[in-house]
Amino acid sequence: MPDSGPLGPSLPEQQPTPPPLPAPDARTPVVPDLSVTPTALHFLAGLHPPVTVPAPPSAPTAAAVRNACDTAAAVPHAQDMPDAVPAGRDLQVMSAAAAAASAVRNMPDTAEADSAVRNMPDTAELDSALQRVLRGPTGPGTASLSVARRYKPTLPDPAPRAAPAQPAAAQAVPGLYYHPVPEPDPARVEEVSRRIKRWAEDEVQLYPEEWEGQFDGFSVGRYMVACHPDAPTVDHLMLATRLMVAENALDDCYCEDHGGSPVGLGGRLLLAHTALDPFHTTAEYMPAWQESLTSDAPRRAYDSAMGYFVDAATPSQADRYRHDMARLHMGYLAEAAWAQTGHVPEVWEYLAMRQFNNFRPCPTITDTVGGYELPADLHARPDMQRVIALAGNATTIVNDLYSYTKELNSPGRHLNLPVVIAEREQLCERDAYLKAIDVHNELQHAFEAAAAELAEACPLPPVLRFLKGVAAWVDGNHDWHRTNTYRYTLPDFW
Amino acid sequence: MPDSGPLGPSLPEQQPTPPPLPAPDARTPVVPDLSVTPTALHFLAGLHPPVTVPAPPSAPTAAAVRNACDTAAAVPHAQDMPDAVPAGRDLQVMSAAAAAASAVRNMPDTAEADSAVRNMPDTAELDSALQRVLRGPTGPGTASLSVARRYKPTLPDPAPRAAPAQPAAAQAVPGLYYHPVPEPDPARVEEVSRRIKRWAEDEVQLYPEEWEGQFDGFSVGRYMVACHPDAPTVDHLMLATRLMVAENALDDCYCEDHGGSPVGLGGRLLLAHTALDPFHTTAEYMPAWQESLTSDAPRRAYDSAMGYFVDAATPSQADRYRHDMARLHMGYLAEAAWAQTGHVPEVWEYLAMRQFNNFRPCPTITDTVGGYELPADLHARPDMQRVIALAGNATTIVNDLYSYTKELNSPGRHLNLPVVIAEREQLCERDAYLKAIDVHNELQHAFEAAAAELAEACPLPPVLRFLKGVAAWVDGNHDWHRTNTYRYTLPDFW
Numbered sequence: 001m002p003d004s005g006p007l008g009p010s011l012p013e014q015q016p017t018p019p020p021l022p023a024p025d026a027r028t029p030v031v032p033d034l035s036v037t038p039t040a041l042h043f044l045a046g047l048h049p050p051v052t053v054p055a056p057p058s059a060p061t062a063a064a065v066r067n068a069c070d071t072a073a074a075v076p077h078a079q080d081m082p083d084a085v086p087a088g089r090d091l092q093v094m095s096a097a098a099a100a101a102s103a104v105r106n107m108p109d110t111a112e113a114d115s116a117v118r119n120m121p122d123t124a125e126l127d128s129a130l131q132r133v134l135r136g137p138t139g140p141g142t143a144s145l146s147v148a149r150r151y152k153p154t155l156p157d158p159a160p161r162a163a164p165a166q167p168a169a170a171q172a173v174p175g176l177y178y179h180p181v182p183e184p185d186p187a188r189v190e191e192v193s194r195r196i197k198r199w200a201e202d203e204v205q206l207y208p209e210e211w212e213g214q215f216d217g218f219s220v221g222r223y224m225v226a227c228h229p230d231a232p233t234v235d236h237l238m239l240a241t242r243l244m245v246a247e248n249a250l251d252d253c254y255c256e257d258h259g260g261s262p263v264g265l266g267g268r269l270l271l272a273h274t275a276l277d278p279f280h281t282t283a284e285y286m287p288a289w290q291e292s293l294t295s296d297a298p299r300r301a302y303d304s305a306m307g308y309f310v311d312a313a314t315p316s317q318a319d320r321y322r323h324d325m326a327r328l329h330m331g332y333l334a335e336a337a338w339a340q341t342g343h344v345p346e347v348w349e350y351l352a353m354r355q356f357n358n359f360r361p362c363p364t365i366t367d368t369v370g371g372y373e374l375p376a377d378l379h380a381r382p383d384m385q386r387v388i389a390l391a392g393n394a395t396t397i398v399n400d401l402y403s404y405t406k407e408l409n410s411p412g413r414h415l416n417l418p419v420v421i422a423e424r425e426q427l428c429e430r431d432a433y434l435k436a437i438d439v440h441n442e443l444q445h446a447f448e449a450a451a452a453e454l455a456e457a458c459p460l461p462p463v464l465r466f467l468k469g470v471a472a473w474v475d476g477n478h479d480w481h482r483t484n485t486y487r488y489t490l491p492d493f494w
Numbered sequence: 495m496p497d498s499g500p501l502g503p504s505l506p507e508q509q510p511t512p513p514p515l516p517a518p519d520a521r522t523p524v525v526p527d528l529s530v531t532p533t534a535l536h537f538l539a540g541l542h543p544p545v546t547v548p549a550p551p552s553a554p555t556a557a558a559v560r561n562a563c564d565t566a567a568a569v570p571h572a573q574d575m576p577d578a579v580p581a582g583r584d585l586q587v588m589s590a591a592a593a594a595a596s597a598v599r600n601m602p603d604t605a606e607a608d609s610a611v612r613n614m615p616d617t618a619e620l621d622s623a624l625q626r627v628l629r630g631p632t633g634p635g636t637a638s639l640s641v642a643r644r645y646k647p648t649l650p651d652p653a654p655r656a657a658p659a660q661p662a663a664a665q666a667v668p669g670l671y672y673h674p675v676p677e678p679d680p681a682r683v684e685e686v687s688r689r690i691k692r693w694a695e696d697e698v699q700l701y702p703e704e705w706e707g708q709f710d711g712f713s714v715g716r717y718m719v720a721c722h723p724d725a726p727t728v729d730h731l732m733l734a735t736r737l738m739v740a741e742n743a744l745d746d747c748y749c750e751d752h753g754g755s756p757v758g759l760g761g762r763l764l765l766a767h768t769a770l771d772p773f774h775t776t777a778e779y780m781p782a783w784q785e786s787l788t789s790d791a792p793r794r795a796y797d798s799a800m801g802y803f804v805d806a807a808t809p810s811q812a813d814r815y816r817h818d819m820a821r822l823h824m825g826y827l828a829e830a831a832w833a834q835t836g837h838v839p840e841v842w843e844y845l846a847m848r849q850f851n852n853f854r855p856c857p858t859i860t861d862t863v864g865g866y867e868l869p870a871d872l873h874a875r876p877d878m879q880r881v882i883a884l885a886g887n888a889t890t891i892v893n894d895l896y897s898y899t900k901e902l903n904s905p906g907r908h909l910n911l912p913v914v915i916a917e918r919e920q921l922c923e924r925d926a927y928l929k930a931i932d933v934h935n936e937l938q939h940a941f942e943a944a945a946a947e948l949a950e951a952c953p954l955p956p957v958l959r960f961l962k963g964v965a966a967w968v969d970g971n972h973d974w975h976r977t978n979t980y981r982y983t984l985p986d987f988w
Contacts, residue, residue, distance in 0.1 A: 263831075263834070263835060264831045264834070264835045264837065265831060266760070266827035266829075266830055266831030266832075267828045267832050267839070267843075267847070268831075269824070270827070270828035270846065270847055270850055271828075271843060271846060273850075274846050274849075277821070279842075279845070280849065280880055280883040280940075281842065281846070281849075282845075282933055282936045282937060285841060285845055286842075288842040289842050289846060314871070314874075315871065315874035315875050315879075316874040319817070319873075319879075323813070323816070323817040326817065326821055326824055327820055329824055330760075330763070330767060330820055330824060330827075331764065333760035333763075333764070333824075333827045334760045334761045334763070337757075337758045337760030337761040337762075338758070338760075338761050340757070340758070341757060341758045343761065345761070347779060348773075348775065348779035348782040348783050348786075349761075349765060351775050351776075351779055352765060352768050352773045355768075355773055355775075356767075375871075376810055376870035376871055376874065377809065377810050377869075377870055379813075380808075380810040380812070380813040381809050382809060386774055389773075390774050393774065442776045442777070443775070446776070
């Protein structure tokens, strides 16, 4: 581990906190209550400081675009469309979340929208127990006990936020409900970028020389710094950055662009998974397995990145990561099965697959990267599991929306939410894309409502910090997609 | 839930115990130290009470049979065999575990062997901290604090052990290292069998009438009663029994005998997995998912069995089960990928796949079925993970050995350890089978050594009880395979 020493002393949260009595696990999840309570608004307003970003073009409503859409040219059964998607049904389904999203969408400037939320009278007047916990104790000698203050000194100075670097000028998907983020600390971005390239090239021999441009274009340093604003040190950031690079290397080499294929994927993924979840066998067969971990770039990257992670994480945090990676691999394998059989799933089936083939392993390490621990019993609570699933689902649909054009231009048919909606619900491409935005917005609102409810139900410091960390990851992830014009361009639907 | 009321008051262990400082997670697992320490012998002797079972025929050593084996008829490259598997290498590899296994194998009566172990002078003289913990505190008023005594009244009366029912007369694989178990309580077996059939037929419509004989032949009541001797009530046993039936229904219907196929399996498995790990999505798409959970027998069974389990388990126990089921599903998908591409894995690759396509989800619920909790941080310890993996691997190879003949007679090529060893190591069927026994025995010894070490390193009551529960599951699983002559017959290699 030449470039990463010990990660420094543990923060007080690193000691497991005695969990409260766990909430009963729900047998069947409840359809989200999308009404945003004053407490939720209050919690959420505290999460997202005002940030100036370029104004998106004025966004049409989905209904307005749908009326203007030439459906006959786009889908084979356009004559059935009015029955398949009655306007009344859509209106009923979208309910409060859609209305809120629409209100945000139609605001000319996101900063103004944020400001509007913060200035709502019922928000400003509330001073809930939750806010007091977020702020931490007050009085002489309590400064070190504030969660927010504890990592504040390592955050970038506010100055750079006012003068964002060039990438921040890229445009968001019009109509998307999201929160802008401060421009990531350029010094941290530069250092993480330098170190990750050294790791990729020197420690794990990740790519041949001709792929260097793609590696740089991935901008993983900017990505991870934006997603983990509370990481105490660059060493902590590196934990997330290595895993992110390893996950992408495996996806590219086993599943996607760089030699990937659905054929035989199950065998390859399982053997790679043993780099995360080690194999225990007889003395005769151990050496061949150990050697296998060095035999291709994805396994070298998994093995090395997991090694660093395990050294810094508690065993429960490592177990959580393994579980989330098993979910991810199951998701890859469902997608691969459908690719092999040419099956286009129902929209709900696609969304279920995307709950597994999902960013989830990235936000759920926020506590390890932050240098503290969300205790396992708090992580396992059904309400926490729901928050995590919704956050992962919202971020993953963001990926579908930003990578839509890239995937259309790739060889073969690539399933993503707009493509599946177009096919299964007989919508033209533009309508399907706009509906996918609505799906994202509803998921994002549901995530925020669920996080706010949990923050109120269980206002323990590691819970609140973890929820903030997940929210920060979601926002940073969107910002990376928005600004990564090397990889992504938006479709011409506006 | 017509046949299962609340599971009664929690045992004291159900409260999470403050974990000790976790052991560092190992970056690369250590090759097992197979030497059996006095402490290990001591711990293990306490696990296995003396039980009389029919004596196996005298078992030849692997080397003796190998010499007698007509390799030329069995494998295409028989002329290479002596070089491929030099006897010296085998001897070196098997080391202490093989010697111990061989000693057990050659004893004419297992009860004598057990007795011999218990009577070893260094064992009898030890009175370690571990044993004191297993026995619990002593003195007036401490009877209720003994783990062993707490569930003793619900165990079958010793009387039936002396007069085993007919199935116990079946023969074990000669040379297999295993521990006999007391004959399962016939009253419990009968009640579990009655209830599980009612659940299968009335609650989840598991099978058409013509499969009733196969369901009865599965003998799942006997299986689960043997594997969970410390279950406080039949309701607790039903938690395990429903899940076992559900897991087998999915395997049969999606993967194996009853309409299963590797084609498209990834999609089917993922959608079934959402019955365990619920989907969180928008209001529009929830109803279709909820309805999907009733749409076939495996999903009905998963959904119902998981519902009962979640009602009885803590959230961390439910999370553990989900993770183990994700592992199982990844294992199915690796096997399916190899079946689709006609790939015969290396022996180590096969064993790695079998660490996932594995009984693991069954022993790891032993605490929920026992009415207590192994706290999540103790479960996540690397040394506990190693114990669990080794136990799962040993039990799974037991399955390969007992189902060998059944699988040879099934349509298509069925990978199991003897088949893979024969193919990859150029051994005749008989040698390969005997080598697979040796692999099992080494795994079983490694499991027991690792469990004993962990019991000494972390002698907390829930850890000790969990280790005993896993060991009991391993023994019960072997006994079910041995006695299930409806499904299994041994090959004619002796």
